Amino acid sequence: MRDADSFDEFYRDTSARMLRYGYALTGDLAEAQDVVQEAYTRAWRHWRTVAAHPTPEGWLRLTVSRLATDRWRRLSGWRAAVRRAGPPEPVGPPSEDAVWLTAALRRLPAPVRQAVALHYLFDLPVAAISAETGAPVGTVTSRLSRGRTELAAMLTPASRTPEVKNAE
Amino acid sequence: MPNEIERSFDALSADTERGLLLSGPELRHQAARRHSRRVAVTVSAAAVLVVAAIGTGWAMAGDGQPSVLPPAASGPGTPSGSAYLGGPVTSAPVPSSAPTTTPPTTTPSSTPPTSRPPAIPKSIPARALLSDADAGISDVAPVEDPFRQLEFCSKAKFPSEDKVGVRSTVRMFYRGPESEPSSVPDDSVRNTVTVYRGDGAESYLAELRKAVQACPTGKTGDSEAEFDSLGSLGVGDESILIDRSYEARDDAGEPMNNGSRNHTYIAAIRVGDAVTLVDGQGYEGWGASRADFTKQLAGRAATRLGDWRG
Numbered sequence: 213m214r215d216a217d218s219f220d221e222f223y224r225d226t227s228a229r230m231l232r233y234g235y236a237l238t239g240d241l242a243e244a245q246d247v248v249q250e251a252y253t254r255a256w257r258h259w260r261t262v263a264a265h266p267t268p269e270g271w272l273r274l275t276v277s278r279l280a281t282d283r284w285r286r287l288s289g290w291r292a293a294v295r296r297a298g299p300p301e302p303v304g305p306p307s308e309d310a311v312w313l314t315a316a317l318r319r320l321p322a323p324v325r326q327a328v329a330l331h332y333l334f335d336l337p338v339a340a341i342s343a344e345t346g347a348p349v350g351t352v353t354s355r356l357s358r359g360r361t362e363l364a365a366m367l368t369p370a371s372r373t374p375e376v377k378n379a380e
Numbered sequence: 381m382p383n384e385i386e387r388s389f390d391a392l393s394a395d396t397e398r399g400l401l402l403s404g405p406e407l408r409h410q411a412a413r414r415h416s417r418r419v420a421v422t423v424s425a426a427a428v429l430v431v432a433a434i435g436t437g438w439a440m441a442g443d444g445q446p447s448v449l450p451p452a453a454s455g456p457g458t459p460s461g462s463a464y465l466g467g468p469v470t471s472a473p474v475p476s477s478a479p480t481t482t483p484p485t486t487t488p489s490s491t492p493p494t495s496r497p498p499a500i501p502k503s504i505p506a507r508a509l510l511s512d513a514d515a516g517i518s519d520v521a522p523v524e525d526p527f528r529q530l531e532f533c534s535k536a537k538f539p540s541e542d543k544v545g546v547r548s549t550v551r552m553f554y555r556g557p558e559s560e561p562s563s564v565p566d567d568s569v570r571n572t573v574t575v576y577r578g579d580g581a582e583s584y585l586a587e588l589r590k591a592v593q594a595c596p597t598g599k600t601g602d603s604e605a606e607f608d609s610l611g612s613l614g615v616g617d618e619s620i621l622i623d624r625s626y627e628a629r630d631d632a633g634e635p636m637n638n639g640s641r642n643h644t645y646i647a648a649i650r651v652g653d654a655v656t657l658v659d660g661q662g663y664e665g666w667g668a669s670r671a672d673f674t675k676q677l678a679g680r681a682a683t684r685l686g687d688w689r690g
Contacts, residue, residue, distance in 0.1 A: 231396050
């Protein structure tokens with residue numbers, strides 16, 4: 213049971229922020245729940261390997277980001293039909309600010325979105341993002357700069373009003 | 381406006397509180413159930429299906445981290461159809477609109493009444509296709525994408541496609557008798573019923589046999605597959621069961637390198653001028669056993685086609 217205990221502790225410690233990460237990448241909380249649960253399921257199957265990984269949480273993040281790829285997401289609706297055994301649907305409607313951010317994040321290319329999410333949600337420095345994503349430091353710096361600039365433009369109050377009307 | 385971005389991420393983090401996750405023990409329990417079922421299938425029939433090859437299972441990506449391919453993907457080698465019940469129907473050119481040089485078998489107007497071929501129906505009725513009412517089947521849905529022929533290798537040819545009269549495809553999930561209704565599926569399946577003009581149905585079965593013979597190996601999607609004919613199912617006017625297998629992989633998508641293979645099954649059953657094609661595409665690394673596939677999927681599909689077109 214030692215494995216189970218250590219996994220449960222890891223799960224307790226990391227799953228909340230992993231769900232935030234999945235939410236930022238997918239833009240949909242229910243989909244994020246599926247992706248995150250699947251990632252932890254795989255982590256448990258290979259727990260000894262994952263636990264021995266230099267950064268188990270990085271292993272999870274990488275799995276989450278890959279599960280959230282476009283190929284997966286295209287078919288998420290079909291998969292959702294059989295997620296009866298999964299977690300319950302999110303409670304209540306999303307907050308307006310969260311909707312704005314997820315909408316803005318969706319407009320960023322996936323690698324930029326990933327870099328921005330790693331920076332803002334995990335406070336990872338450029339070097340760590342580079343190591344985790346396999347992209348050169350310069351590329352990560354460029355992605356973060358672009359992400360910040362485009363998000364700032366999309367999140368300004370002046371730019372919100374017409375898009376809210378369009379979105380609704 | 382960095383502060384605005386930070387504030388938005390704070391809002392997203394707060395909003396994530398709406399989402400609930402299973403507890404650690406619950407998650408481990410589910411993972412164990414999936415794993416134990418997979419092992420059971422492997423041991424009993426060597427019929428665990430790795431679906432990496434057809435876009436429905438595990439695959440390795442990049443540096444060896446596991447990455448998933450989606451279930452029930454309409455990837456290469458996946459048959460898909462265009463119509464279901466009252467929906468739009470793929471109709472090949474009908475005989476009455478064929479040019480005058482069309483062979484006699486496709487020109488009813490010039491054929492004596494005593495030898496007139498059966499009329500091509502306007503659509504495939506729901507009762508001809510597998511449905512939620514059949515044992516183990518759920519989540520049946522029409523496939524709207526154009527039909528794509530099964531993939532074998534470049535030597536496989538299907539000229540009978542020119543004789544397609546009407547066709548419809550549904551996709552579904554399948555759970556075997558040992559699986560609980562709430563569990564993840566054992567298999568994702570596509571069922572296509574096609575009515576052919578002339579001798580198209582006989583030709584298609586012959587073409588399938590030739591394809592298996594000509595393509596002991598082939599590529600489906602990105603994966604190497606092996607094909608083997610398992611002979612007739614003994615249903616319909618004629619039938620064929622095909623074994624499509626891939627190198628076995630473990631849960632992480634890594635080759636097991638022990639010589640074992642994971643199997644998916646394809647069945648084609650002809651009744652008169654119609655063929656029902658059942659393509660088991662697997663689900664997340666396993667699928668219906670040969671026995672279950674034969675009895676509950678291919679057998680049921682044959683019965684349904686026979687009841688309609690027999």
